[in-house]
Amino acid sequence: MTVAPSVVAALPQYQLGEQIGHGGMGVVYAAVHRPLGRPVAIKRLPGLLAEDRKMSDRFEHEARLLARLDHPHIVPVYDYVQNHGEHLLVMEKLDGGTVWSKFSEEGVTAGQACAIGLATLSGLHAAHVAGVLHLDVKPKNLLFTSSGVLKVADFGISQVISEGATLMTHAGQVLGTPAYIAPEQALGNPLTPAADVYATGTVLYELLSGSLPYESGGGALAMIQRHVYQEPRPLGPAVPRPLAEVVMRSLAREPQARYRNAETFAVDLAGAAAQVFGPDWLTRLGVRVHLSPAVATGSTRPSQHPTQPRETLALNRVRGTMVDAPPVTQIGSQTLIPASSVLAAGPPARKTGRWFALAGALVALVMLALPFTVTGRDLPVLTQDLSQPVVLQGKAPTTLTITVAGVTLATVTGDPAAGLELPGVTRWIVGGAAVATVKGEDAQQEYLLKPLASPMLSIMGVGSAVVLLFTLAYLESILRSLRRRQAGTGAVIIAAPLGFALGVAVWLLPTVLLRNEPALLPTLTCALLGAVAAVCVAVATRRAAA
Template structure:
């Protein structure tokens, strides 16, 4: 359809040139002929008009939108359904978008918090009226000429897609995949938590200059990461602000703020803690808050402000990304399918997990199956001189010399350090005759016994932490590299602990074998976790 159909449908308006375009329609400038009031005219996609069911749903939604009266929501002045056109007439805002300011001049942390508080205020009012936005992004947050932030395009995405994220067979996404909540992508039941997620993602981006997930891949890859991965931690942002942001973008809707107002209360409190109780007054951005949110913002600081807060609060942060992946254009010929039917869960790298399992089993089995040479065992109290024949006694642990002593009047007296190290059995040689020297104390009173147990617990804990961070994409190659020495240490710990408990000869070849098996198991598990 041509512009003439829009002009014909709105005789009371002088329709001007196109001033914007997105996946959900085209926007024209206009002026009300009698009132002289400038307006923005949203022309919805023809697919809305051509689908009777969708058309009826949008007319119902338009009535709800027209009743929204809030300082941070772009007001709808009129809705016209005529001559195959669906037109929304709204307030025209010429102050630019949040994205334009963020990408050009940058925004300070206080400005970003103020903008998001205004956004949450408008969203909560809409949610109370039964309207979800489902496409919150910096380009849908507009400024008036006086600097007031207003949320635009309420409800359009919900009407067109019925809540689920839709994609074309070519992989283009209807909506903005950079900010889509996981449950929205999968077509699950939606609540205000979906808008909380999108708004939290906007705040994450404004505070860091980047999105919460690794770059790369197309729109479907962006959605898949949000469905199956946890977001990266928000670095260089102090608590409690970082904690508030991360809670708002939790993958599980139940772990997020239940609505926009509870998010706003915590955000206002965190900002007041970091920037001072009067931060909104000093900010210069008009923000209309509910009494409970305003009270949280002006609450006296309960924590000392950290030194790095000054740099966070004063330096503008700019976008490090170009404009995120654009939305698909909705036309009458669009073939749309739910994203949930296209995206697939990440494949499990079974081969790597199998290698890790086999290496781990071999690591545990080797110290039991291969126990060194069968030597005579001499059990004694190492606190007393060792009563063995010969003139010189050499004590070694896996080839490492622990003691080399000459015979004294009462026998071979071992150094104090050696007595504390030895637990279980060590190799001893007196004038060339080899035997196993076994302490009669409990091995847990020795460094060999207790040390091997502590090393085992330490390496297991750090490996588990590394694997968890890799699965959540909170770390990268560094954790994979670190897994090698940790795995080697795990192998040594298992070897030494088994040797101590079995009082078998702890030899160097077995130690190296266990170390290599432990490193192989840890490396394979790390690579598998990174690919999940």
């Protein structure tokens, strides 16, 4: 890509070369300082700086701070140029590639990941002491020298451009890197070193596991929403427990729950690495990391495990495959808005999901109350031992029909005085109560037939309990799959018949135990309420996990 004439005019002492990088925070060119013959990298900052005088003044102040940073793990800034409408940072040119290039091409071991984390935290702590936050820590901003020393680049640029907040376009593109952003930064809250602790923890999580703490699909804004509203996924069993505990603490959503600064994070990380790899792991790994005295002490804690030989530290490389959301590369002509204005209302899917959850809860309450409020018709009670023939008044042939919820279980005809014997299956089906219709030559009478045996010794009693437990267990399995995003629309559809069966059981079991009439209309009403409640809860669960 051709270098803009304004950049060439602003840097008469430099021989400009090809573009070697670009992103939301600017474009980087290779160059050579003519008088000294020194290779440098020149970052051309976004045109938004030139358009806003206050922002330009703020960055000039920040550039002075950056120029004072002198640390083995920070890319040094040699010069800051404001000329011909350009804002240009002249920095050391590093030829060893980035952590991302190494991670995606060769892969890194757990020991190398810990060394990268310690070097990053060492540089960050020095910057924090000097009053500079990074706010865009990611593998592509961690560079290696040709001899393999890691250095952190791009300090303070995000802080100046966005004043610490996360900005986005109306189209939903985010300025910066949403995969590593701290929740408080996304929400535009006051920032502390804990924001850089969070981003470094995310980088370390990725280097150790090969994936990010959150799913990366759905676009930049969706990625940010997960950081704000969801808990990170625990590191898998392949990551040693001491390391996993340290990393997960750095990813706490509340800043107060994280490490208070980069150095305390580094102390625990060094100690965990020493427990896993042995106290001399950095020496055996052959990686040059500048450690403060506190961190160095932690890195040599007595190991709880046998010291591993150097060759084992090079095993089990993890490779990066994450495709990040595309950054906003041109911001001068675009209107930027704070992402917090969108995030404050909560994710749209989750917001509507709450209404579904509320509707499901209300419908479920009505369903649960129905069996205790609807008692059926006021009929004469006929108490009977169903193992014996049912004896009735009268001499003429009589027909006895037994029904439950509108379903006819048996119809027998005979001499009422001698007794009408019910089929064996009917005796076991009828639990708390059933409707007995007695029809003679001239009259018909309905009774509420109540067996003498316990209601739970019947198919109605045991069956309704079994159906209740089965449907509850199946529904919980479906909801668990939806929460883990392992199921989709099909699971919501399956929830409807399961809810219908649950409603029938919820109606029948209390009715049987209370020995009330299991009428058809309340049964269907309760079943429909169960179906609606199950679908609402399934939809709410799916949207909450979206």
